Amino acid sequence: MVLFPNPDWLAALPASAPHPFRKWVGFGVKLQHTGLMEPGHSGTDSPYVRLGVTDDASFDAVQEAKAEKLAACGDDLQAKARIEADYDAVLLDRLKQRQAGKISQGAVSASQQEAKAASPLKQLKLPALPQLPMGRSISPRSRPTLSMEWPRFGLAEGQRLWLPLLIHGGLLAWIALFSPRASTLSLILAMGTGITILNLLWRHGRFFKAAFWGFAGLAVGLGMGALLTQPLAVTSPLQELQTSSTLALLVQLLLAITVA
Template sequence: MSEQNPYEQLGVTENSSFEEIQAAKKRLYEQHGNDSTVLESVEIAYDTIIMDRLRLRQEGKIKVPEKIRFPERTVEKSLKVPQMVNDNSAAWLQDFIDTPSQADILWPTGIFLTLSAIAVFSQNTEASIVPLLMALGFIANIYFLNRKEGRSGRAFLMSFVTLFAGIALGTVLVNLLFSQGNVTVLGGDQFTSAVTFCLFWLVSCFLR
């Protein structure tokens, strides 16, 4: 069989279509499925014909189907499909989670720690400045989030959700702790603001 040319080995002619060549190869595989030597010869003959068809295509003598000209593309796409699914699932988290630098952590830490300290030491004043401090913390959180990727709408929404979550969590904790007399150092507003500033710090540092 090796003394024949590749077309004769597959039982086709130079005018045979690609489908006919594939069918001949499949038929020989079925006939000689247990003979590795023959199958290797068939595979070599098939590859030789494909290369010959590609050469003729480059010379403009025949038209070669897309799947012959670029067979590797089909393989690459089939191999990459699972990976693309995994990348998409991980991209959702990566789009929100940030890995901050030291400077990205220091600035929010300084701002929110200062606001918390002012809120704590202002509990004995006649007029509460906690709402003003919360507003400043809200604006600061928007600024820190927006400077990362320039998404002002997203920064505003995340800051609003954080503010609401901080007030809700702080209120729940105040009701639990203060009702039992476990916390006497801070007032309810000061404690709630401290919780909110803590959430602001976490969001501004580790989310984007």
């Protein structure tokens, strides 16, 4: 911190005072009257004018002006000290303006430049993610569903009619003509159950419903076969199994062509 003498005391200084001391005191008085001691002074000889900037100059502009002035001074230490003092005075004036609630035009322009620099980033948009078709109804065949509705019956038409007739008829003929063993009967029942499920799935497109009716036909047919073979006194277990398998295929065929 530099202390400058009072100009009234300088006036009372005798003429016989040393020349260097009088020159130093005169320089201090000149700095005081030129506005360096009064930051924010807008006169013709203020720190802003000596730095070559305006009152609303930005902080970067003040720094650039200071650097240019220092470069122009060369090795002159006194000139560099004056420039540093002017720079400090400008910063002090800006600090007082902020404390007083004043916003300089330089700060406003700097904010506008930052907003312009950030605006292209705001305009960038990420690629949109694919959205599921909410407005479209999903086909009932696209996923398995469990329905608790009452069954509806109706005779199938076209391929849905003659295809199960052909396959189940072939399986029934196999049992009637060749009297297969128990292992073969199990394979025949599995084929009949699969064909029944596929045909029902083909008709109404509901997997759980088709599977339910397919296995229900198998269970009902085997149960009916067990009940019928007891009064008939069928002695051979193979004959009992053949009879039950035949009834199971007939029930499955009936369900395959009638359940809607």
